[in-house]
Amino acid sequence: MSVTNATDRAADAGMPAVRMEGVDKWYSTFHALKNIDLEVARGEKIVVCGPSGSGKSTLIRCVNQLEEVQKGRIFVEGIELTAGPKNVEQIRRDVGMVFQQFNLFPHMTVLENCTLAPMRVRGVSKAEAEETARKFLTRVRIPEQADKYPAQLSGGQQQRVAIARALCMNPKIMLFDEPTSALDPEMVKEVLDTMIDLATEGMTMMVVTHEMGFARKVADRVIFMDQGEIVEVAEPEEFFSNPKQERTRTFLGQISHA
Amino acid sequence: MSVTNATDRAADAGMPAVRMEGVDKWYSTFHALKNIDLEVARGEKIVVCGPSGSGKSTLIRCVNQLEEVQKGRIFVEGIELTAGPKNVEQIRRDVGMVFQQFNLFPHMTVLENCTLAPMRVRGVSKAEAEETARKFLTRVRIPEQADKYPAQLSGGQQQRVAIARALCMNPKIMLFDEPTSALDPEMVKEVLDTMIDLATEGMTMMVVTHEMGFARKVADRVIFMDQGEIVEVAEPEEFFSNPKQERTRTFLGQISHA
Amino acid sequence: MIRPFGINEFWFIVMAVQWTLALSAVAFAGGALGGLAVALARVSPIAPLRYAALGFIRLFQGTPLLMQLFLVFFGLNIFGSGINPWLAAAIALTLHASAFLGEIWRGCIEAVPRGQTEAAWALGLRYYDRMKSIVLPQAAKIAVAPTVGFLVQLIKGTSLASIIGFVELTRAGQIINNATFDPFTVFGLVAVLYFILCWPLSILARRMETRFAVATRR
Amino acid sequence: MGYQLNFAPVFRNFDQLLAGALVTIQLSFGAMVLGTIVAIACAIGKTAGPRPLRWLIDAYIEIIRNTPFLIQIFFIFFALPALGIRLSPNVAALTALTVNVGAYATEIIRAGIESINRGQVEAGYALGLKRWQIFRYIIIKPALRTIYPALTSQFIYLMLTSSVVSVISATDLAAAGNNIQSQTFAAFEVYLVITGMYLVLALGFSALFSAVQRYAFNYPLAR
Amino acid sequence: QTVDEIKQRGSVNIGLLVDFPPFGIINEQGQPDGYDADVAKLLAEDFGVTLNLVPVTGPNRIPYLLSNQVDILVASLGVTPERAEQVDFSEPYAGIEIFVFGDTGTEVAEAADLAGKNVGVARASTQDTSITEIAPEGTNIQRFDDDASAVQALLSGQVPLMGASNVVISQIEAAAPGRFDTKFSLRRQSQGIATRPGQTELMEAINDFLARKKESGELNALHEQWVGGPLPEFVVEGE
Ligand SMILES: Nc1ncnc2c1ncn2[C@@H]1O[C@H](COP(=O)(O)OP(=O)(O)OP(=O)(O)O)[C@@H](O)[C@H]1O
Ligand SMILES: Nc1ncnc2c1ncn2[C@@H]1O[C@H](COP(=O)(O)OP(=O)(O)OP(=O)(O)O)[C@@H](O)[C@H]1O
Ligand SMILES: [Mg+2]
Numbered sequence A, B: 001m002s003v004t005n006a007t008d009r010a011a012d013a014g015m016p017a018v019r020m021e022g023v024d025k026w027y028s029t030f031h032a033l034k035n036i037d038l039e040v041a042r043g044e045k046i047v048v049c050g051p052s053g054s055g056k057s058t059l060i061r062c063v064n065q066l067e068e069v070q071k072g073r074i075f076v077e078g079i080e081l082t083a084g085p086k087n088v089e090q091i092r093r094d095v096g097m098v099f100q101q102f103n104l105f106p107h108m109t110v111l112e113n114c115t116l117a118p119m120r121v122r123g124v125s126k127a128e129a130e131e132t133a134r135k136f137l138t139r140v141r142i143p144e145q146a147d148k149y150p151a152q153l154s155g156g157q158q159q160r161v162a163i164a165r166a167l168c169m170n171p172k173i174m175l176f177d178e179p180t181s182a183l184d185p186e187m188v189k190e191v192l193d194t195m196i197d198l199a200t201e202g203m204t205m206m207v208v209t210h211e212m213g214f215a216r217k218v219a220d221r222v223i224f225m226d227q228g229e230i231v232e233v234a235e236p237e238e239f240f241s242n243p244k245q246e247r248t249r250t251f252l253g254q255i256s257h258a
Numbered sequence C: 001m002i003r004p005f006g007i008n009e010f011w012f013i014v015m016a017v018q019w020t021l022a023l024s025a026v027a028f029a030g031g032a033l034g035g036l037a038v039a040l041a042r043v044s045p046i047a048p049l050r051y052a053a054l055g056f057i058r059l060f061q062g063t064p065l066l067m068q069l070f071l072v073f074f075g076l077n078i079f080g081s082g083i084n085p086w087l088a089a090a091i092a093l094t095l096h097a098s099a100f101l102g103e104i105w106r107g108c109i110e111a112v113p114r115g116q117t118e119a120a121w122a123l124g125l126r127y128y129d130r131m132k133s134i135v136l137p138q139a140a141k142i143a144v145a146p147t148v149g150f151l152v153q154l155i156k157g158t159s160l161a162s163i164i165g166f167v168e169l170t171r172a173g174q175i176i177n178n179a180t181f182d183p184f185t186v187f188g189l190v191a192v193l194y195f196i197l198c199w200p201l202s203i204l205a206r207r208m209e210t211r212f213a214v215a216t217r218r
Numbered sequence D: 001m002g003y004q005l006n007f008a009p010v011f012r013n014f015d016q017l018l019a020g021a022l023v024t025i026q027l028s029f030g031a032m033v034l035g036t037i038v039a040i041a042c043a044i045g046k047t048a049g050p051r052p053l054r055w056l057i058d059a060y061i062e063i064i065r066n067t068p069f070l071i072q073i074f075f076i077f078f079a080l081p082a083l084g085i086r087l088s089p090n091v092a093a094l095t096a097l098t099v100n101v102g103a104y105a106t107e108i109i110r111a112g113i114e115s116i117n118r119g120q121v122e123a124g125y126a127l128g129l130k131r132w133q134i135f136r137y138i139i140i141k142p143a144l145r146t147i148y149p150a151l152t153s154q155f156i157y158l159m160l161t162s163s164v165v166s167v168i169s170a171t172d173l174a175a176a177g178n179n180i181q182s183q184t185f186a187a188f189e190v191y192l193v194i195t196g197m198y199l200v201l202a203l204g205f206s207a208l209f210s211a212v213q214r215y216a217f218n219y220p221l222a223r
Numbered sequence E: 001q002t003v004d005e006i007k008q009r010g011s012v013n014i015g016l017l018v019d020f021p022p023f024g025i026i027n028e029q030g031q032p033d034g035y036d037a038d039v040a041k042l043l044a045e046d047f048g049v050t051l052n053l054v055p056v057t058g059p060n061r062i063p064y065l066l067s068n069q070v071d072i073l074v075a076s077l078g079v080t081p082e083r084a085e086q087v088d089f090s091e092p093y094a095g096i097e098i099f100v101f102g103d104t105g106t107e108v109a110e111a112a113d114l115a116g117k118n119v120g121v122a123r124a125s126t127q128d129t130s131i132t133e134i135a136p137e138g139t140n141i142q143r144f145d146d147d148a149s150a151v152q153a154l155l156s157g158q159v160p161l162m163g164a165s166n167v168v169i170s171q172i173e174a175a176a177p178g179r180f181d182t183k184f185s186l187r188r189q190s191q192g193i194a195t196r197p198g199q200t201e202l203m204e205a206i207n208d209f210l211a212r213k214k215e216s217g218e219l220n221a222l223h224e225q226w227v228g229g230p231l232p233e234f235v236v237e238g239e
């Protein structure tokens, strides 16, 4: 299987950032992802939505192998993730992830949170790592918080640190799993703004979110999932104004209702 | 002081169900009830409302001595509660209480919850206690749940068990402390309906609640409390349409706003 | 030959505290290393390692420390090395402590929220860095109180070394008791000495436990 | 020197080991039951008793928890007779084990009682139940359920601790082993076999405890 | 192992009890001492090697020897046929007589009277084996880890009777005169120096040493010093 690496990489300079082929995932007996096929182009922004338990998190967590799949193949930047642990390591370096619960390291300062992985994984010097970190902290507009601990920050600030931390690894793709849903309403905007910034700079992004304003503004495509399947894929305008599937309509009805 | 018992009881066949005379209650240094005077007639339905921390719970919990008062006298069915522990025991038998958090006993079935006190306190036989219990479970419309455990019931069902459990002691007065506020919205109605049933049967009731619909429908009087004082007492129509006190108006403004 | 309990006897017992402390220290140091290994094996992704660690823990938590001491004591020799009570007690207590600390620390490692590990994975950190920089520092904070609590258990456990002839506090007490026949004084004194060693640690452990509970409740 | 393991003398005397194991089981069970009673009494005393009593119970718990069992049992067997309290070895062993586990179980049971929601007690009062009835019918069972794992692992630890009682000539499993060892000198073999027997006892106890748990605490918990 | 090997190594490990006064005790400096210790010193001196005294306990002294932790036991080990299967014994270097001993109030005149009584002994000691041998059905033999614990149990009233040597008895008498008396004699017991079986050459050297020291009176002097009397006849004559 590992032969594919080289061929795939050579085959196509304009290869997709992510490609999933017939992916199936079970949690013991529960079928969480069903025969997923998906291509995400470089620079593309994908928003994933759907009811709770539909498999959104599972889908994007497969992209950096936080969940292992039982069937199908996944390629990230042309490298086959499903071909072995060596590839997984390489891909995790190139894929940044932001979690709903931030998952900052509470025993490290903001700066240490941001420099740890570049130093340990990329072997960057401390000085250089700190310079990069300060650059990205400035980009997410909290340069002055570098020496605080996560517990001393507001939720919105913490989530922006999490984004900066992922960016410090200089990733080619960013995954976001409901990055604003643990935030108080007044902090949602500052995080969304940061993400919009990022989108305009051309980063490839896969975002699980129910923020339809965000989807409208930045998404190239919206993916609707239900019961482990991709039910509908469409451009945002089309998706919101004219959904094809009954299930999508029901869902959109519910969330606009709320 | 215990002399009063006999005289009070003899004095008045039409005596009030509850009488409070100059009751003061402190939690260490915090003055929770301030010089409360109140009479509740037999068969009367009283709704108590007011902002959080105003002393509503404290007020009704004094009626069966879940809280001890430091000053004043409390009579229940002509017996002076504040005169000694013997009276407290007697009164607790005659006063039923329903809590916000249900407080069902998790290790007993619904039926056992309902028969425990009649058997242990009133000395009723098991067969008779079970018969009574089934009667009241039917009254609150869950006869078929008798052999389940509390954890297997929905919130609304649990609260109705709590009501049935209190009724099994054949109380003269029922106290309710926000009986619906821990319930999911769809379950509120079934509990309120049960309480309305009870009210139409002539039970004396003191109910802390913010369900204004309930108050309008069944209350004989509404009591508004603030900062440990009874600020206003009025019939519901009067209370809602034409409150006398500024504080009452502010409060009503807030809850209709929500 | 029976002699009264005098100042010499008093000092003989008091001085034996050093051997109790020395044995405790050795066992704790050994147990800390072993315990870390056991704890890491218990949470390892490699199944055989996990089972081996589990078996080790079950074995040492399921048999009396006294038997462990006897087995090491008499077994060491069978497997070649001449034994002395020191070595036997040190090895047996180390194994014993490894099992208990391993289990305690496994709990602490698992108490570190899973999101922390996932974040570390997502950043591409490898096992060593993940454990050293992310998981263990956070687990250590949780572990302090129960570890101090176990230290009390370990100090008390060293008393069993007396039964294989290691002269520490308890054995010193027995020896003096056999010479003075004054059990009230002798065992009273020995008990007081253990209490002086253990009580401050117990209090410390409880303090830290409540402090931690308060900290996490917030 | 090639040491030959020789288990024959051990198995020749296996009936002695079984007799000893029986005593170990009896001592452990006895101490569990008595210790739990002591612990419940002390836990109630600590939560509801007058201050001097609470102080006394605290002292008991701290003394037991901070001294080795070996010293406790020496004290009970050799020193207490000076106060006119004279117990046979097995009774002294039972007493020492009870006193020991009582102290640990007190803290566990108290935690259990404190884990019971205050609302449960209030509901009991509101139904007219008396204090002891509330304790008996409402608190005990859910409290025991909460602490059951902690309590039973303490019990297993107790059973293992009981191996020490042979020092006062009690006739438990370890004593039987010591006797065989001193007659046959097959020390390693004897202790290997006894250790195995203790392991079996420990596994047996935990199997028993989980069976009891399934039977006694079969009510579902709220999600 | 031979004497030469020991001499070559320059030191000898000798096991002794430290809880068996006056033969083996811990002195006020915290060092092993007593008759056994002095005999061991004499022996090491005689071999011209340094002495390494290893405290052992009653139950584990033979395992200590068999597992090579000590070369020689001078540990008040009574000579019995069962033990002789495990270890080799020298000519006696000390001896005691063992009695059933106990409360004056307890009526015991012969073995049959032991029925239904508690008797304390040190586990695996000569007292243990001989009482076990003669005790009738229903005797409750309580085995302690060492002699001192058994004495302790007698003194504290936990047992009314014990198996005790003349030496122990004289100490008890000193501590609690009149409370106890001697019931009946169990046996005379020679104590021998023990080695692992088959080390004939070493054993010969030890026997030679004993013969010389008995002859010179040195052994008797030590016995006088510690036990408070001359070596018993049956020891001097050998068996
Ligand atoms: N570790 C797991 N073990 C078993 N089942 C799991 C596990 N993780 C998720 N699932 C199940 O898989 C399904 C999909 O989960 P997933 O977290 O991907 O849903 P989601 O779309 O992200 O939902 P939400 O909006 O609630 O986050 C759910 O039904 C969930 O219960
Ligand atoms: N056990 C207690 N100790 C100290 N203060 C208490 C205690 N119980 C209640 N209080 C205080 O007494 C005041 C009245 O409490 P109470 O529970 O009666 O208010 P309430 O009107 O029922 O409020 P809510 O609507 O929040 O239930 C509050 O300020 C509360 O903080
Ligand atoms: Mg999700």
Ligand SMILES: [Mg+2]
Binding pocket: B056, B057, B058, B177, B178
């Ligand atoms: Mg309230």
